[in-house]
Amino acid sequence: LSRVFPFDLGFCIGFQIGMEIPHIARDREQVHARHLEHNLGTMYGADYIGAGVGAAIWVLVCLRMPIIYAAVGTAALNTLVGFAFLTVYRRELRPAVALWLGHGMMVAVVVVVATLGNDWMHRLEDTLFKDRVVHRLQSPYQNAVITKRHIAPDLPNVLSLYINGRLQFASNDEAIYHAFLTTPAMLAANRRDNVLVLGGGDGLALRDLLRWNPKEVVLIDIDEQVVGLFSGNDATAPTPLSRELVHLNRQAFLDARVHTVIGDAFVEVERLAAEGHAFDVVIGDLPDPSHPDLNRLYSDYFFARIAQVLGADGVLATQSTSPFHAKEAFLSIGKTMTAAGFLVEQYRANVPSFGEWGWSIGVLSGATASERIARHPSAEIPDGWLTVEHVLAAFSFPAGYYDKTQGIAINRLGSHVLFQYHQQSWHRNRGVFFTPAVP
Template sequence: MTEQTTGRLKVRLVDGLLILIMAVLAGCGLIYEYLLSHYAGRVLGAVEHAIFATIGIMIVAMGFGAFAARKIKDAFSGFAWLELYICFIGASSILFIAAAIGFTFHLPQLISDTFNLPADVLPRGGWVEQLHQIARYLPYVSAACLGFFIGIEIPLIARVREALYQKHLTHNAGTVYGADYIGAGIGAALWIGWMMSLDINQAAVITASTNLLIGFLILLLFWQKIRWRLLLTACQLLMLAFVIVLSAYGQNWMNSFTDMLYRDQVVLQQQTQYQQIVLTERNLQLNNNPTQTSVLQLYLNGRLQFSSMDERIYHEMLIHPVMASAPKHDSVLLIGGGDGLALREIFKWPVHSVDMVELDPMMISLFKQPRQFLPIRLAKQVIELNANSLSDERLNLMYADAFNQVDQLVAQGRIYDVIVVDLPDPNHPDLNKLYTNHFYTRLQQLLNADGVLVVQSTSPYHAQDAFIAIGKTIADANFSAVEQYHQNVPSFGQWGWSVAVKQGLPVSERLKHSLAAQTMPVIKTQWLTWPIVLASFNFPQGFYKNYVNIKVNRLGSQQLFNYHDQAWRKQQGMVNLNSNQQISP
């Protein structure tokens, strides 16, 4: 083999490695987009807008980065240093954002403690509030910085390839962009199949480590062509130490910063493929009395799902009106309710079987076997709270997306006496489909002739249009009678539910007849009484005056999501630092 042939082969091997590097970097870039957009949705609340805004900002910044690449004279040195910058920003940005948000959230208390201010005059407005809001929008700043540097990568790799071949490459752009697109697809697959289930800081460190590794590889491949290579080597070694520290301690720091966003002590943080689960405890022990239980609160993606202080109001109002109005209770379908609290109330009735559809297995594991995740004291409290309902032999668990699982149940010809839909609010497009007329029509097909459906329907006070839209959408699914009722749950404020029957009398009339005939079963409750239930069907004057203009939530329309999002944004304009969480069961 001649020297010329050997040289040609070496060039092609290096070029193949460069194309592979481009594909890997494209995957890293896409994962950074997902990481930042996911975290932005968590801290800003408006999930869809945050995700789209973050990705949009990164793409625009990448365009500016591509233009800025023309200013870099030495493509080899520029590319090697570039990966160092991306590694630093990618590894540390989410941790830095969490620290900034946590600090600004606690700033009023720090000022109060420093100047010995009374608790009722905490400085929560003005520049303190503005500083906190700026911190919450830092994910967009990080997205712009990362996007800018990522945008420089493709032009530099294209120039390195031409310098390698020492000629203009006709298909250079196509080759580089082809590797970029394929790599991005692989990055998306890695995100969905693996990295979504990791803690967000761990995912960021793994991605940043890939950038650092590529930086080392570029330094070795083009050692003679890179300027300031000894300085670069020293910086890379320092960055390696930095990444190792973040890998070892970053998640603990992240948890500490996240804990600062909750008023109570965080006793569990768990990131699953589907959501972030946080359980907090408010210790109410007085005079070291061990019999006094504490208050447990569950948050999913930063949104309150229940407080043990008043969850019985919510769950008793959710379950007992629908169970009391159903002639039979043999077979029940429960969609959601992975904490087992709705089940606890269902099993107070003579139920033969309950089919439960839950998306996240971790929710069931946490509330069925809490000793695996919590101290014995808290685990015992969790079991007492849900009455160990998730271990009942009458329960049949199905881990699935409810939208698809309901279709399977219809295909199997399953029939239920009662259907309970206890899902989070439609604050994300993925949840919106579970509030459509299509979904409710399928549920209607699963009910027996005199069966009853109840649906958690958000707040009639904070999200009035969304609340009414849920009832109107259910009515569009061929139910003969649909009613709505509401009650105050202190942790959430005014909350509402929708009930529907396939045929026969409406639920409120059924309850009245049972009370009048004194045939109402005696069910042990801590808060609910039947006069309270009947009164809850009444709404303020003019509550439904806009009913005609409210649109039905059809599959693909995102109408309900928009109603809920508009209400949430309006509410955000009225809250201050005292309301650290957007609440929704």
């Protein structure tokens, strides 16, 4: 029912909207008691102008508001127009009493939703998460929810961050993900003075990078509210939660070496390239390409722009979805980086909250990333648990894993190839099918 109902509702609304203009055109002629020349043209013109104004208001105002407030405001405006219509044409309308009662009921519904709707929506949203929701944040870009799980008195609470319903990290195993995101790149880099992080507004990748003692780390994230939450600057967050989040990232945003840029990574990397900036390491801690807007952050064009801000012996490492659950998407990211001029390798590790997860690492010239990593002793790794042998083992994949790479498309800017691979893997195939090389 939940899959069919939106389409049924959309059909009903669309059908009634289709009847609206001819009906109003007839009513206009009845009100004026004569035939109106260009009546339909006038109606369509007014409809298009109104639709344009409404769309502008929705994009510029409503999208920046909580969805309940936007819905209530829209409904209240329509109800107000209805009352104005009833008042002006009260003598022509029959039965007027029924129409007034109907509009009165609509006003009651709007008032109830305005008063209780936000709480209802939060309660309904809470049922989607297995752990207790302790904070939620609605920014112009995304919906963020933090949940907390209490396991035992002698164990820390497990905090999980969900962005638009998708798990971004769980505090009990995020160290695995972030270690494999950052450590191979820092080992492969000949210099580690200047580092660029794309995304990573939770500060966890930043925390791990600062352990390598860089001179400067520039972090670009589009969502100022998420960065504020993990910086301890969100006044709406409970104080104990803010302390836990800041403790989790070791107050990374307060480090003097960190320069935070609030903006679209796609645009900001262009700016950095135009200004001639050069970085030793670039880390891509971006969300999965689950939306067309995110797809461009994994395009050949974007990777080529990243290459422009890398030093000659610099290293790029980016999260690349799951090599098991979304194999085509994983392979496409690696192939797209290669098309942008990188010498690419891929690696994987098991993150319990995510399952098998993968990353891609690329250099512009010289020895491959794994060859560079092999030169280093494990003692150089500052996290205290990951070893060079462990990292190198992550570069190993099953026999035949890359056999079908030739049939995988490069994610050209505007093609949405990667987005489609990702959608097919997670929604059609459910991310659970494994096809061995030998039948």
